[in-house]
Amino acid sequence: MNEIVRKTDEQLIAEFQGGDELAFVELVDRYKDRLINFVYRFLNDMTDAEDLVQETFLKVYKKKHAYREIAKFSTWIYTIAGNLARSELRKRKRRKTYTMSSLSFEDNEFTPVDPDMDTEGVVFNSYAGEEIMKAIKQLPEPFKTIIILRDIQELSYEDISTILDIPMGTVKSRVNRARLKLQETLSYLRE
Amino acid sequence: MQNNECIYVSEQFTEYQDNSLSSEIRARVDTHLAVCSLCRNTYQELNDLLNRLHDLPAVGAKADFTENLLSRIEALNQESTWQKIYRSSYTRVAGYAVAAGFVFALGLNIWIDPISSVSPIGSQRIAGEGQVQKTSTDSPLASQVDSVEYSKSDSITFQRNTINSGTQSLQLVSDR
Ligand SMILES: [Zn+2]
Secondary structure (H helix, E strand, C coil), X not given: CCHHHHCCHHHHHHHHHCCCHHHHHHHHHHHHHHHHHHHHHHHCCHHHHHHHHHHHHHHHHHCHHHCCCCCCHHHHHHHHHHHHHHHHHHHHHHHCCCCHHHHCCXXXXXXXXXXXXXXXXXXXXXXXXXXXXXXXXXXXXXXHHHHHHHHHCCCXXXXXXXXXXXXXXXXXXXXXXXXXXXXXXHHHHHC | CCCHHHHHHHHCHXXXXXXXXXXXXXXXXXXXXXXXXXXXXXXXXXXXXXXXXXXXXXXXXXXXXXXXXXXXXXXXXXXXXXXXXXXXXXXXXXXXXXXXXXXXXXXXXXXXXXXXXXXXHHHCCCCCCCCCCCCCCCCHHXXXXXXXXXXXXXXXXHHHHHHHHHHHHXXXXXXX
């Protein structure tokens, strides 16, 4: 274990603000997989997800001084990535390229986080996950966002409240409603 | 058949699962689940759904992700070095200096500005959530993102943004 591993995200961004570019690289390593996993659930496209996460890090790089210590680094970067994902979705809707055919994501490339992961297992899991991804995609945007943040990214209610700028009580009731809605959508898809 | 108690109980499922309900409400949910098979099924299905969500295969960055990012940053840095050289050649000509600085600052603002469209992910409110919503849709975090590094020569804009971000910080602290 080298010294940098023990540092908090907030220490790393402070060091980066002070000019240490290695601290930035460490933050990239810590967040790239999480953010790609996050953004991918919105876009259902690995190439777009990678591009968008690159954009996110470029913004962090260019605007490092916009970060203030009063917020957690994680909620700050999730806010940036989430907003980029949301505006990408809006752009797609405007271009009308977001057709029903893109519901199928068989063509998309999966990059397992664990390189030793059993390939057959990945294929099986992605097949099983397809139905649920279809259902998530059909959710209204605020429900989709909250399911991704809470049930896929497994963020705390507090962090979600900060990222979405809504009260904690609203987060909880929205999670509840989103899950019921998702369940309803799934059973509708099965019929 | 679903009744008002079913609706009430289904609204508690998330906190029931989190084990964060008061003992009184928890007992009420327990009692209802014991007698209502419809809600029992729904709750069981919700549990299965959560397991499936947690088991979704994780995706991650390709091996060359960081490398690609760093070369994009390098290109960006080289670009801004050339912009600096370009700008300094103008400053020798006193008559053009003010105009060039203004044009550059304007360009820089536009170039840097794409992030100002950043707004909170949750700014889209859902009707019937029953919460008193803040009238402002500005996220304190998003505002922080907005207060970008303006050209230092543009001192009035720079100061104004510093003051703004100070106010936003206060809001964030007092809201939570
Ligand atoms: Zn019931």
